[in-house]
Amino acid sequence: MNNTTPSPMSAIATSSSGRATGKSMSFALELQSMMFSLGDARRPLHETAVLVEDIVHTQLINLLQQAAEVSQLRGARVISAEDLLFLMRKDKKKLKRLLKYMFFRDYKSKIVKGIEEDDLLEDKFSSSSNVNKRQKIAQDFLHSIDQTGELLAMFEDDEIDDIKQERMERAERQTRMMDAAQYAEFCESRQLSFSKKASKFRDWLDCSSMEIKPNVIAMEILAYLAYETVAQLVDLALLVRQDMAPKAGDPFSHAISATFIQYHTSTESTAACGIEAQSDAIQPSHIREAIRRYGHKIGPVSPFTSAYRGNGMTFLAC
Amino acid sequence: YDSYLHTSSNRETFASPLEPSKEPSTDFSSVDLSFLPDELNQDNTEQPLTEGKQGVEGNHEIQGDPSRIQSLNEKDSGGIYTDNFSLSNSGLNPLSDGNSTLPSPENSSPGFFPLTSMTPLMPVTPVSEVFYRVYYSMNIVSTVNLACKLDLKKIALQAKNAEYNPKRFAAVIMRIREPRTTALIFSSGKMVCTGAKSEELSRLAARKFARVVQKLGFPARFLDFKIQNMVGSCDMRFPIRLESLALTHQQFSSYEPELFPGLIYRMVKPRIVLLIFVSGKVVLTGAKERSEIYEAFENIYPILKGFKKA
Numbered sequence: 001m002n003n004t005t006p007s008p009m010s011a012i013a014t015s016s017s018g019r020a021t022g023k024s025m026s027f028a029l030e031l032q033s034m035m036f037s038l039g040d041a042r043r044p045l046h047e048t049a050v051l052v053e054d055i056v057h058t059q060l061i062n063l064l065q066q067a068a069e070v071s072q073l074r075g076a077r078v079i080s081a082e083d084l085l086f087l088m089r090k091d092k093k094k095l096k097r098l099l100k101y102m103f104f105r106d107y108k109s110k111i112v113k114g115i116e117e118d119d120l121l122e123d124k125f126s127s128s129s130n131v132n133k134r135q136k137i138a139q140d141f142l143h144s145i146d147q148t149g150e151l152l153a154m155f156e157d158d159e160i161d162d163i164k165q166e167r168m169e170r171a172e173r174q175t176r177m178m179d180a181a182q183y184a185e186f187c188e189s190r191q192l193s194f195s196k197k198a199s200k201f202r203d204w205l206d207c208s209s210m211e212i213k214p215n216v217i218a219m220e221i222l223a224y225l226a227y228e229t230v231a232q233l234v235d236l237a238l239l240v241r242q243d244m245a246p247k248a249g250d251p252f253s254h255a256i257s258a259t260f261i262q263y264h265t266s267t268e269s270t271a272a273c274g275i276e277a278q279s280d281a282i283q284p285s286h287i288r289e290a291i292r293r294y295g296h297k298i299g300p301v302s303p304f305t306s307a308y309r310g311n312g313m314t315f316l317a318c
Numbered sequence: 319y320d321s322y323l324h325t326s327s328n329r330e331t332f333a334s335p336l337e338p339s340k341e342p343s344t345d346f347s348s349v350d351l352s353f354l355p356d357e358l359n360q361d362n363t364e365q366p367l368t369e370g371k372q373g374v375e376g377n378h379e380i381q382g383d384p385s386r387i388q389s390l391n392e393k394d395s396g397g398i399y400t401d402n403f404s405l406s407n408s409g410l411n412p413l414s415d416g417n418s419t420l421p422s423p424e425n426s427s428p429g430f431f432p433l434t435s436m437t438p439l440m441p442v443t444p445v446s447e448v449f450y451r452v453y454y455s456m457n458i459v460s461t462v463n464l465a466c467k468l469d470l471k472k473i474a475l476q477a478k479n480a481e482y483n484p485k486r487f488a489a490v491i492m493r494i495r496e497p498r499t500t501a502l503i504f505s506s507g508k509m510v511c512t513g514a515k516s517e518e519l520s521r522l523a524a525r526k527f528a529r530v531v532q533k534l535g536f537p538a539r540f541l542d543f544k545i546q547n548m549v550g551s552c553d554m555r556f557p558i559r560l561e562s563l564a565l566t567h568q569q570f571s572s573y574e575p576e577l578f579p580g581l582i583y584r585m586v587k588p589r590i591v592l593l594i595f596v597s598g599k600v601v602l603t604g605a606k607e608r609s610e611i612y613e614a615f616e617n618i619y620p621i622l623k624g625f626k627k628a
Binding site: 037101108111171174175179183184187190191192193195 | 557559560561562564565568572574575576577578579582591593596603627628
């Protein structure tokens with residue numbers, strides 16, 4: 001998990017050590033809530049939350065550093081939305097999701113402004129070019145880097161986001177069985193996000209040692225990417241857990257990888273071939289297995305792909 | 319039943335519908351409603367508001383007929399209310415005269431008429447009336463052209479309740495207390511008026527602002543008054559499963575609870591945006607006319623009922 005490749009940024013050493021020497025703040029509680037809203041059990045395990053926090057933190061720090069490098073390349077003074085969009089250019093689906101999120105943010109502030117009278121006046125105070133600010137930034141930037149027309153085609157593209165669809169269906173299944181009180185709790189958990197705890201998030205990321213810092217919109221996007229990472233982890237972990245459940249008549253049950261069984265037997269006392277885990281919650285082993293699979297170099301061309309992999313870090317969010 | 323009858327007579331004497339009607343509900347609790355099936359009770363809390371005038375008259379009927387109340391308690395099915403109500407409806411006339419003066423209860427509480435029930439014998443209340451009585455508030459934004467160039471500094475200095483900060487914003491912000499509204503007045507003569515609770519009040523407020531400007535010596539006129547946006551809100555009074563709604567009505571809904579606790583529903587016809595919350599509260603915005611809000615509500619009501627959280 002740790003990035004061992006030397007990087008021009010000296011910050012990396014300080015950030016890892018900062019992480020190791022007991023951070024005063026921890027998102028473990030919030031993460032437990034978030035994982036519940038994303039499909040985990042009613043009370044996710046604390047160990048799992050700590051592990052997820054670790055992973056998300058590492059990934060974000062690395063992402064931030066790569067963004068800072070990009071920012072330096074174009075000679076800017078702050079890390080802005082453009083740099084993060086640039087990093088995400090490879091994965092169209094995730095980029096599209098990010099864009100949808102940004103547009104939704106614009107749209108929501110537009111509507112809420114129309115309703116709240118005070119906000120209406122505030123809006124008049126600030127320049128009206130605030131409307132659709134994020135959308136404009138995104139569109140302008142993608143226009144500038146797009147050489148094959150693929151990225152701009154994304155704006156017109158109305159394809160359904162499969163992963164988002166799956167998450168919605170999972171949420172729907174989860175909530176169907178709940179009664180009113182549980183559902184209220186679920187809704188509150190869903191509303192939790194890193195952007196809600198912006199100042200804590202900022203401190204947690206600890207950008208003070210970096211030369212180039214992110215601006216406001218970049219922080220919004222980072223909060224969103226953190227949430228996406230957690231969501232991806234939960235998606236993958238649930239998939240892993242589903243795989244682990246022995247299915248009668250599964251033709252590949254004999255072909256399960258060794259590492260898989262090792263995780264399975266070492267973390268759970270029950271027999272590998274037998275009973276399912278006691279609790280419904282996602283175990284740290286699921287998460288680790290999910291990360292392993294996601295970063296696994298499968299296929300003939302894998303050693304030669306992606307600069308990210310060269311760094312030893314595959315980002316879940318982009 | 320003495321206390322019950324007593325409060326009924328109280329109700330006859332009050333003039334304003336805004337008198338807190340909490341008392342009747344607590345008194346009704348003394349009436350034994352335990353044999354009623356649960357849904358009927360809930361329906362009773364919703365429906366009675368729709369009965370409106372009919373309910374008022376019906377209640378007075380019950381007051382005049384203590385024997386009927388006793389029979390209410392003795393019989394064992396919820397259906398008894400049907401009979402009672404239809405009876406009281408047919409015998410409406412004697413006591414109905416005093417009731418026609420009662421203004422429609424805009425803010426009546428749900429506990430006001432728990433004994434009324436929804437029956438096939440009674441005309442089904444149109445959904446827009448349910449909206450009107452469940453919870454109703456509006457915010458209207460309108461614009462008008464005063465058709466003359468204005469000296470904002472002069473207005474700010476001479477008018478009361480006016481603020482002007484040219485460095486921040488190029489308009490005077492003026493407020494009046496009756497109706498409670500705020501206006502943004504620009505030097506071009508255009509004015510935006512917000513905060514009124516109805517179209518007529520918005521127009522009235524805009525006229526008042528125009529008169530203020532006139533009194534300050536400007537030849538203000540009142541051209542092109544136009545309602546730009548109307549916002550309505552209402553309460554379904556049942557929790558709603560937003561996840562399911564977002565899934566089934568994907569092409570219209572956007573639900574990102576991390577960003578905003580409500581589901582944003584973009585209705586195509588009429589072109590209204592609805593903000594739907596888990597609690598059952600719904601905000602409707604983007605309308606230029608009141609009928610659009612009612613129409614949107616009538617469209618969404620059956621849909622939301624289908625996603626009621628049991």
